[in-house]
Amino acid sequence: MALENVKISMNKSLYNKKNKEQLLKEIENEDFQRITISFYKYINLKHLNKFRDDLYSQWKKLDVLGRVYIAKEGINAQLSLPEHNLEKFKNELLSISQFNDILIKPAVQEGLSFLKLTIKVKNEIVAYKVPENEFDMAITGIHLNYKDYHQKIDDGAIIIDMRNNYEGEVGRFKNAIIPDVDRSEDLLPTVKKLLQGHEDDTVLMYCTGGIRCEKASSYLISHGFTDVNQLNGGVIKYAHDIKNDNIESKFIGKNFVFDHRLGENITDDIISQCHQCDNPSNRHLDCDNQSCHILFIQCEKCSIKYNNCCSEKCTEFIKLPKEEQKRIFKEGNIKFTAQISNKIKPRLKDLKINP
Numbered sequence: 001m002a003l004e005n006v007k008i009s010m011n012k013s014l015y016n017k018k019n020k021e022q023l024l025k026e027i028e029n030e031d032f033q034r035i036t037i038s039f040y041k042y043i044n045l046k047h048l049n050k051f052r053d054d055l056y057s058q059w060k061k062l063d064v065l066g067r068v069y070i071a072k073e074g075i076n077a078q079l080s081l082p083e084h085n086l087e088k089f090k091n092e093l094l095s096i097s098q099f100n101d102i103l104i105k106p107a108v109q110e111g112l113s114f115l116k117l118t119i120k121v122k123n124e125i126v127a128y129k130v131p132e133n134e135f136d137m138a139i140t141g142i143h144l145n146y147k148d149y150h151q152k153i154d155d156g157a158i159i160i161d162m163r164n165n166y167e168g169e170v171g172r173f174k175n176a177i178i179p180d181v182d183r184s185e186d187l188l189p190t191v192k193k194l195l196q197g198h199e200d201d202t203v204l205m206y207c208t209g210g211i212r213c214e215k216a217s218s219y220l221i222s223h224g225f226t227d228v229n230q231l232n233g234g235v236i237k238y239a240h241d242i243k244n245d246n247i248e249s250k251f252i253g254k255n256f257v258f259d260h261r262l263g264e265n266i267t268d269d270i271i272s273q274c275h276q277c278d279n280p281s282n283r284h285l286d287c288d289n290q291s292c293h294i295l296f297i298q299c300e301k302c303s304i305k306y307n308n309c310c311s312e313k314c315t316e317f318i319k320l321p322k323e324e325q326k327r328i329f330k331e332g333n334i335k336f337t338a339q340i341s342n343k344i345k346p347r348l349k350d351l352k353i354n355p
């Protein structure tokens, strides 16, 4: 740990040091367009710290912002970069021999996505935390384009959402099973249990960009499932492809994304409700009370009423002087999280496996 600290202090140019306001201002003053892209690859990576630092310096030069995870199992990146640097960026990335076949997906809807560049070395690029002997990344599900995916939906295949339930709450494939889990690490065992008895049926998985299905499909295959399929490139690529071909979307609502935008509208349907008044809304936000910060859905009216907070308790709390807030929170007598929960659960019970 001590060594790590020394390294960080010596290589300050390899880390962001500015605060949020500064960063926001800089982006607002930019005289060029940014685009948001994402990609991933499962591949054995070595010398992770050096690789991380190299990527950071290389991408910093191209004004790349975003969030990147690297692990010995691969890379997962969501980035915002100046449009004029896209070609250069692609050429540099694809010239790394291990990445020459990587699929770079543009966002469905543009908007301010990232303020800074963070590249983190992690244990896994998708934190399912399942033991390594329960999947084999050399054997994953069949990657389907939207045409084959639609065909199998029409043939009655089981559709399962491989994201967290709050993502499925605002947008999902019609008739998909939304596993009732909040934490990624509970997802795979839950899915296995949900699909018990359907080992020989056709299973269709999907997730935001495809990365979660890679490991999830491998896990199901390792546990005896014989016909596991996944949506190639996830909902992001799906949305582009059906739009290009002018095909009606079987995914309804909003595709949740993990950046400032918090979602991209795939269709105009609003399938979720405000967690406070139950009126239709798909506006995700983090509670403005920094000691709470829970992710929830709030309509514009309730945003005004509760000052962007998840509850009256949080609304009142942020009116206190900052020092007072800190003191109360430190004393530990106040708990904010989990005040909104189980909102989605009753609705999930209506979703049953079709065949």
Ligand SMILES: [Zn+2]
Pocket (backbone or CB within 6 Å): 274, 275, 276, 277, 278, 279, 298, 299, 300, 301, 302, 303
């Ligand atoms: Zn409301």
Ligand SMILES: [Zn+2]
Pocket (backbone or CB within 6 Å): 287, 288, 289, 292, 293, 294, 309, 310, 311, 314, 336
């Ligand atoms: Zn709150």
